[in-house]
Amino acid sequence: MSPGRISPGRSLVVHLEQELPHDMRVAIAGGGLAGLSCAKYLVDAGHTPIILERQSVLGGKVAAWKDADGDWYETGLHIFFGAYPNVLRLFQELGIEDRLQWKEHTMIFNQPTHPGTYSRFDFPNLPAPVNGITAILRNNDMLTWPEKIRFGLGLIPAIVQGQKYVERMDEYSFSEWLKKQNVPARVEDEVFIAMSKALNFIGPQEISSTVILTALNRFLQEKNGSKMAFLDGSPTERLCQPLADYVSDRGGEIRTQASLKEMLLNPDQTVRGFLIRGVDGAADEVLTADLYVSAMPVDPLKVMLPESWRQLDYFQQLQGLEGVPVINVHLWFDRKLTQVDHLLFSRSPLLSVYADMSNACREYANPDRSMLELVLAPAKDWISKSDEEIVAATMTELEKLFPDQIPQPAKLLKSKVVKTPRSVYKATPGRQKCRPSQITPIANFYLTGDYTMQRYLASMEGAVLSGKLTAQAIASAHPRSDVPDSNNSVQLPTSKPVTNAATA
């Protein structure tokens, strides 16, 4: 047990010490990527997870559904990066790495001053950081030479001092940081509005410098860090299902439509059970386990915290974290709008990134008709608007992206809007110090989720790594003697200790 945690009381300590090593029944509330990853690494370590997911499908922010025509729609357009070692390793462990469709190593931006045209950052097949620097130097559409030089000079402290500097810059927004480093304002307008919206659904005036500098670090330091892949179908079927199968084939349990209603406590403040809300008039049910994990997003967790825990500093820090709104728009057209098989940065004030999924994703492929998936961000002024208003505004923006096709001759066949009022935590300056570790002060209670402290940002990689870290914390506190040592310790991709620094 870690020092400083609320003691589970003498009887519980004795119970744990006498019974060990045995497999721990671990109740996990939340079946997003963090909860599923935690469950996967717990079964690897010989423990028995029970996932409780509120929705009827797994996946949380990667969840997807089929409409009446059999077409998929998703919570978000999701891109995998070369700089996602834990996600890539997970795909390998599940034997599904062929499901990642890697795209050309490039970043493509729309050109607002020349509607319908693109500007590209092409990464040559050279070692990092030469490939990234070459990509930037070769692009002359977006930045002038003096602007590139001023930006390069501004980056010197981050390059020389590394991640410590990047962490310290959490007190500045990216706009403030650019000004501080004397980088011309046009660099922000041309490149970083788009990048900031893509990373956290907010603009550079709001986003913490740590977020952008961390991403730049990864993209420049790793040869394939910025290389992108699309999943070959819906994340629910192609990623969450194999994870769920892996867990249940090894003795774990996955329950959907099982919503955590309340955390029941023992007199010593440890968790006595998870109260699950009864469905369709059924009575509520108490699930008891040896250990308990919240894999819920931070917003519902904050609401559900027992009164007696709220005064603890550890839980108080969560008040500084809040999900940011975002909207995912799907538009099906009667013809092909583009042949581009990649992610595009729209550089539109309304939209962030988008892709023609009929080109980019095998299961959504259609040689004759485009299906655009577009992320609308920042979404705070749009989240309460009607789907019709959102689609109409998106179509107006598309006139600039596809001037030869929209409004004529392309016809919109149907649309689907998915709103997430509270998605990933809003990474404004000062948030790093609010991100909790996976180990809580409550002896039998852990946290997992992309918002918890791990060296990646709020992302699929962050969610998968957080799940692994939680499983690792549990496995090292409760090792099994009859499973290989490597599983008890749940190996991390690097030997570096994971500290409260978000990135290595």
Ligand SMILES: Cc1cc2nc3c(=O)[nH]c(=O)nc-3n(C[C@H](O)[C@H](O)[C@H](O)COP(=O)(O)OP(=O)(O)OC[C@H]3O[C@@H](n4cnc5c(N)ncnc54)[C@H](O)[C@@H]3O)c2cc1C
């Ligand atoms: C529009 C959009 C685009 C994105 N694009 C990318 C991208 O391109 N690349 C990338 O890496 N990341 C992207 N992300 C971020 C990524 O999806 C998330 O970081 C990640 O999926 C979070 O996983 P999680 O398990 O931490 O949380 P979640 O996915 O939110 O999972 C939490 C789960 O808890 C469940 N839950 C909540 N309350 C209860 C309860 N009371 N009882 C039981 N269960 C409960 C929820 O239903 C949910 O399933 C995007 C997100 C969005 C919204």
